[in-house]
Amino acid sequence: MRTAVFVERDGILNVERVERGQPMPPLAIEQLQHNPQAIEPLLRLKAAGYLLIATTNQPWVSRGVLPRRELDLMHSILRRTFSLDDIFVCPHDHSEFCPCHKPRPGLLFEASFKWKLNLEHCVVISNKWQDAEAARNAGCTSILVESPWIGAGRGDAVVARLGDVVSKLGKLQYTQAA
Numbered sequence: 001m002r003t004a005v006f007v008e009r010d011g012i013l014n015v016e017r018v019e020r021g022q023p024m025p026p027l028a029i030e031q032l033q034h035n036p037q038a039i040e041p042l043l044r045l046k047a048a049g050y051l052l053i054a055t056t057n058q059p060w061v062s063r064g065v066l067p068r069r070e071l072d073l074m075h076s077i078l079r080r081t082f083s084l085d086d087i088f089v090c091p092h093d094h095s096e097f098c099p100c101h102k103p104r105p106g107l108l109f110e111a112s113f114k115w116k117l118n119l120e121h122c123v124v125i126s127n128k129w130q131d132a133e134a135a136r137n138a139g140c141t142s143i144l145v146e147s148p149w150i151g152a153g154r155g156d157a158v159v160a161r162l163g164d165v166v167s168k169l170g171k172l173q174y175t176q177a178a
């Protein structure tokens with residue numbers, strides 16, 4: 001069985017805009033701006049043998065604001081930029097009560113089925129509490145990067161910067177093995 005690092009897309013891989021106090025994803029390819037701080041940590045995790053898998057809620061697809069084709073184009077750019085192995089999308093609005101809308105763990109289960117993952121050894125990296133909650137529901141470890149969206153620190157660990165994720169992960173694994 002393989003292990004993966006799951007990364008939230010908006011705010012980790014690409015820069016989030018903030019509108020009326022809420023994070024907003026890019027809704028057109030011209031708005032997609034990759035986060036340069038994510039390049040090196042993700043390369044190091046890939047070199048350590050993890051699959052790199054992004055997960056993302058994109059309710060604007062279901063709401064008819066974001067064309068699926070535009071989203072797919074953005075994802076092909078992100079896959080190339082970060083050497084991602086896969087991207088799993090929930091296109092539904094939260095009012096649809098689908099099993100894949102984070103904080104529900106459906107995307108993690110879907111990825112686990114496709115890639116034969118041992119979720120107990122997988123790690124979720126995000127700047128939002130919803131991912132920590134999904135991680136807990138799926139049995140993964142979560143590391144949250146400080147942001148206005150992490151809630152009451154529900155992650156297994158919180159780091160100040162994305163660059164601190166790799167060393168934090170090493171320490172978590174050392175503690176678990178001891």
Ligand SMILES: [Zn+2]
Nearest residue numbers: 090092098100
């Ligand atoms: Zn969904």
